[in-house]
Amino acid sequence: MLMLLVSSVLMFFSGLIVFSSSRKHLLLMLLSLEFIVLSLYLNIFIYLSLNDYNYFFSMIFITMSVCEGALGLSVLVSMIRSWGNDYILTFSSLW
Template sequence: MYMYMNYYIYMIMFFISLFMFSYYYYYILLTLMTLEFIMLSVLMMLMMVMMLNNNINIILYYLVFVVCEGVLGLTILILLIRMNGNSNMKLLNFILW
């Protein structure tokens, strides 16, 4: 019973973060934060499933992927701020980029 309640909490976290991702689309930093929140909720669901099977290696691969995604996102954010002076998506023109 307790395990299923955690699963529902993680699913609620996932759907709230998807809503935030669509709502804060115009700000890159908030978009990156919601992507990390999505990754956190997926990690919790993955840990819950993989702990039952005693398969920890997939969780480590997933954590490496999450760290690389976060570093790449912050690097792109820094490049956009240096080039344009802000991180607002409304003012960017990706055709000229």
């Protein structure tokens, strides 16, 4: 169980490294954010299973993360329709 916990923490930090290093495309940033959310879900699931708690909070968390992913994809589609690509530096957020 300790190995699973260490691997989920390693997943979280590798997602943070990818998120901070790939600031060129919005799609890569969204994928790394989803990877971070999945590692947090794994951490919550491990914590709840070790302490014999109910898994209701994990279902709320996964529902909110799905909503966050849908919102990110809608922003990506809107950005591609407006500017033609998903490069972060090609658009000005002051418009």
